[in-house]
Amino acid sequence: MNALVPLAVAIPIVAGAAVAATTTFHWRRPVEVVATTVAVCVTALAAALVVQSSGGWIVYWFANWRPHHNVALGIDFAVDPFGAGIAALAAFLVALSFVYGWHYFDELGQTLFHALTLIFLAAMVGFALTGDLFNLFVFFELATVPAIVLTGYMNEERGPLQGEMNFAVTNTLGAFLVLTGIGLLYARTGALNLAQIGEALAGKGTDGLVVTAFALLVAGFFVKAAVVPFHFWLADAYAVAPAPVCVLFSGIMSELGLYAVARVYWTSFSGAFGAHEEALRAVFLGAGVVTALVGAVMALQQRNLKRLLAFATIAHIGLFLMGIGLLDAKALAGAGVWVVGDGLVRGALFMCVGILVQRFGDVDDVDLRGLGRAVPFTGVLFVLGALALATLPPFGSFVGKALVEGAALDKGYTWVPAVILVVSALVGGAVLRAAGVVFLGLGAPVQEAGSRDEAEPEDEAGEPIGVERGRVPRFMLVSPALLLACALALGLLPDLSSWAFHAAQRFEDRAAYAAAVLHDTRPPSATLQHVGATWSDVLLSLGAVAGAFAVAATDLFRERVPAIFRSRAQRLRQVALGAATASHSGHVGDYVTWLTFGAAAFGAAFAFALS
Amino acid sequence: MSFLPYAVVVWLFVVGLYGIVTSHNFVHLTVCLTVVQSSTYVLLLAVGYRDDATAPVFTALSTAHKAVDPVVHALTFIDVIVEAVVAALLLAIAVQVHKRFGTLDPDECHPMRG
Numbered sequence: 110m111n112a113l114v115p116l117a118v119a120i121p122i123v124a125g126a127a128v129a130a131t132t133t134f135h136w137r138r139p140v141e142v143v144a145t146t147v148a149v150c151v152t153a154l155a156a157a158l159v160v161q162s163s164g165g166w167i168v169y170w171f172a173n174w175r176p177h178h179n180v181a182l183g184i185d186f187a188v189d190p191f192g193a194g195i196a197a198l199a200a201f202l203v204a205l206s207f208v209y210g211w212h213y214f215d216e217l218g219q220t221l222f223h224a225l226t227l228i229f230l231a232a233m234v235g236f237a238l239t240g241d242l243f244n245l246f247v248f249f250e251l252a253t254v255p256a257i258v259l260t261g262y263m264n265e266e267r268g269p270l271q272g273e274m275n276f277a278v279t280n281t282l283g284a285f286l287v288l289t290g291i292g293l294l295y296a297r298t299g300a301l302n303l304a305q306i307g308e309a310l311a312g313k314g315t316d317g318l319v320v321t322a323f324a325l326l327v328a329g330f331f332v333k334a335a336v337v338p339f340h341f342w343l344a345d346a347y348a349v350a351p352a353p354v355c356v357l358f359s360g361i362m363s364e365l366g367l368y369a370v371a372r373v374y375w376t377s378f379s380g381a382f383g384a385h386e387e388a389l390r391a392v393f394l395g396a397g398v399v400t401a402l403v404g405a406v407m408a409l410q411q412r413n414l415k416r417l418l419a420f421a422t423i424a425h426i427g428l429f430l431m432g433i434g435l436l437d438a439k440a441l442a443g444a445g446v447w448v449v450g451d452g453l454v455r456g457a458l459f460m461c462v463g464i465l466v467q468r469f470g471d472v473d474d475v476d477l478r479g480l481g482r483a484v485p486f487t488g489v490l491f492v493l494g495a496l497a498l499a500t501l502p503p504f505g506s507f508v509g510k511a512l513v514e515g516a517a518l519d520k521g522y523t524w525v526p527a528v529i530l531v532v533s534a535l536v537g538g539a540v541l542r543a544a545g546v547v548f549l550g551l552g553a554p555v556q557e558a559g560s561r562d563e564a565e566p567e568d569e570a571g572e573p574i575g576v577e578r579g580r581v582p583r584f585m586l587v588s589p590a591l592l593l594a595c596a597l598a599l600g601l602l603p604d605l606s607s608w609a610f611h612a613a614q615r616f617e618d619r620a621a622y623a624a625a626v627l628h629d630t631r632p633p634s635a636t637l638q639h640v641g642a643t644w645s646d647v648l649l650s651l652g653a654v655a656g657a658f659a660v661a662a663t664d665l666f667r668e669r670v671p672a673i674f675r676s677r678a679q680r681l682r683q684v685a686l687g688a689a690t691a692s693h694s695g696h697v698g699d700y701v702t703w704l705t706f707g708a709a710a711f712g713a714a715f716a717f718a719l720s
Numbered sequence: 721m722s723f724l725p726y727a728v729v730v731w732l733f734v735v736g737l738y739g740i741v742t743s744h745n746f747v748h749l750t751v752c753l754t755v756v757q758s759s760t761y762v763l764l765l766a767v768g769y770r771d772d773a774t775a776p777v778f779t780a781l782s783t784a785h786k787a788v789d790p791v792v793h794a795l796t797f798i799d800v801i802v803e804a805v806v807a808a809l810l811l812a813i814a815v816q817v818h819k820r821f822g823t824l825d826p827d828e829c830h831p832m833r834g
Contacts, residue, residue, distance in 0.1 A: 270816055277810055
């Protein structure tokens with residue numbers, strides 16, 4: 110099993126290069142078959158690694174350069190169930206987006222999409238499995254470059270260029286922050302291996318250099334994860350990327366940034382920062398709450414379906430950050446399960462939107478009003494996805510959320526479940542509202558929409574709207590249906606919570622990680638501790654679902670709400686939105702200013718928390 | 721070893737960022753990004769520098785000889801590759817922007833907001 114680990118990265122890289130080399134021959138169908146097969150193989154391999162590594166880390170040293178006297182000479186992959194799970198999710202989403210894309214790029218007739226996506230997959234898998242800090246940076250960049258190109262894949266239109274530019278500049282700056290952090294850490298510890306850095310820093314206490322390095326790493330990875338105020342590029346990029354690409358971005362790419370923060374913190378910094386956990390928790394939770402609320406409020410205002418789902422992604426990133434930021438094994442387990450369950454669902458939602466784009470050539474819910482009646486099955490999937498976002502039991506997202514809430518209550522953060530409830534309800538409601546407009550033709554028509562236009566000018570729509578551009582093959586529905594089925598199956602897995610809790614405890618055990626990597630010792634097998642959802646968790650989730658329906662209904666049937674209440678709400682909304690929409694200017698300079706501000710703010714917060 | 725290289729690092733990072741924020745031309749913006757990246761080169765090389773040491777090539781020297789840290793050189797090298805890729809990509813986008821909008825000013829091509 111050990112020798113198979115690097116294949117999870119090598120196979121897609123080689124396949125991607127081969128596909129890229131043959132693009133001039135236009136072998137479309139063979140390339141699609143090969144690419145899908147490769148993605149399925151990587152999924153199977155990563156899934157096998159999840160099972161294998163649940164007993165302890167699988168450490169693979171490249172070219173067999175093993176550590177000597179606690180010094181890591183080579184580069185290693187250290188696989189644990191979390192990393193392997195992330196890799197499996199990435200590969201699975203890639204496989205299904207290939208199947209889905211079978212008809213999506215018909216007009217382009219190119220195979221470049223497959224080449225880029227395979228490289229993207231290889232980078233994501235490497236990112237999830239590596240045990241070396243510099244390697245993490247390289248895979249970070251290797252994932253960013255194909256992602257940028259994929260964003261502008263349909264660059265016949267005007268929007269993609271701007272989204273692409275913002276994405277490229279902000280993410281590259283994020284990578285520089287990470288690299289500067291790595292340089293500082295190397296200066297202090299003389300190591301690039303995560304385990305060795307952890308050993309060098311443990312028990313020495315904190316000082317300015319280590320805190321600065323940590324702040325730079327976290328800020329850099331938060332750019333990738335799109336934590337507020339680094340989130341601006343995400344909405345622009347998601348709004349213009351083709352739907353099969355959005356599936357990957359929303360389903361897995363954003364979460365990778367959070368994964369990197371968790372990985373680096375627990376393997377390298379937890380030994381040094383252990384005494385300041387409470388203050389660190391406050392910083393992470395604060396960032397998570399702000400991100401979740403900004404994402405949810407912005408999601409409610411979007412009429413472009415892709416932007417709506419982009420802000421839904423940001424809101425959920427905030428929730429995951431809260432899960433990780435509780436710095437607790439149970440909460441981390443919850444965040445892990447939630448990331449997987451939710452990634453599948455958001456992938457399915459983007460696929461549904463892609464079907465609408467394919468059929469009607471538009472992603473604006475006002476233009477699409479009622480047109481969705483022609484594709485009822487897509488509507489059913491879309492609504493199911495919205496309910497899963499609002500953590501309807503027994504979807505996988507519910508299991509994850511229940512764990513996070515349980516951990517928050519254990520730690521005495523009673524307000525955390527309330528925030529999760531509100532954000533889930535708002536995001537679910539925003540998606541349900543869009544479903545009501547598109548698939549049922551509900552809500553007040555054009556005039557109401559006209560007034561909202563001022564707050565948010567439309568995209569350039571190049572194609573005539575509402576004209577059917579040909580039937581969408583049934584085939585395209587297979588992928589979203591399968592994704593939702595998997596999200597449901599994940600939630601129904603017996604003992605998932607207990608198993609994830611066990612894996613999370615190991616993920617957080619720095620000393621055991623260092624021993625496994627540097628001394629090749631297997632951790633003692635621990636007994637599986639039983640954790641699980643309670644009835645109050647079910648009630649909270651049902652509350653979120655009911656809230657989502659309430660949010661959607663208030664928005665759709667606004668004219669029936671009493672006038673006094675309506676005008677108050679309207680004013681409140683305008684104040685909140687004025688600031689929010691003004692800051693989402695689409696101007697790259699503004700985004701970089703926010704990025705600088707954010708990095709400085711996180712630096713100050715960490716300096717304060719860790720002093 | 722003085723503080724000078726680290727001061728240069730900070731200066732390059734900040735001045736590059738300033739250039740990006742105030743840029744009115746995508747090509748200029750790309751060059752500013754490479755300025756920011758240069759700060760990481762200087763940082764990495766400064767970290768590995770040792771007084772009175774030679775280059776880490778041991779074919780002609782004994783291993784007892786004092787040499788600068790080769791690891792950071794490898795890192796810088798990879799960094800340069802990454803930078804070349806990103807700069808090429810950004811310039812390609814700039815060409816596309818110019819084709820589509822007839823301008824390179826980010827203020828004048830705003831298909832979307834909000």
